Amino acid sequence: MTTFAESLKKEIARVARKELRDELLSLRKSSASFRSDIAELKRKIKGLESQVKVLSRAAPNLPAAPREAPAVTRGKPGRKVVFGAAELLELRKHLGFTQAQMAELLGVSSLSIYKWESGQVTPRAAQLEKIFAVRKIGKREANARINAD
Secondary structure, three states: OOHHHHHHHHHHHHHHHHHHHHHHHHHHHHHHHHHHHHHHHHHHHHHHHHHHHHHHHHOOOOOOOOOOOOOOEOOOOOOEOOOOHHHHHHHHHHHOOOHHHHHHHHOOOHHHHHHHHHOOOOOOHHHHHHHHHHHHOOHHHHHHHHHHO
16 A cells, blocks of 8 residues: 555544544443433332331231232142143043033133143133133033033
């Protein structure tokens, strides 16, 4: 390269660094202020959580904050019922139903039954309640419900 080309290249790099320096300085300042804001918010949250704990201990009679929907329990209180794809398959075979009949009993599609049994999908809460209700009935009542529809 010629000296003129090298000089031009060096000058362009110097000017670019100079321009970028101002941009980077403003970005560093803003990121530092964001970090301090985040740290302040975290401290506030921690303080509020500790206040909630203190207040909940001070007033145990007051109703607690609304929580998620309660889990359907089976057997002993305090235990959650866990859905198992194999259990649904076993229940369907115990009742002697096809997937279509089981779908009709639960009010869903036969594709849903297939996906639940294969473990591809987990039923929603409303369907889980129906499945747990069907677990409690016998073959005769299940057949009666299918034939009634």
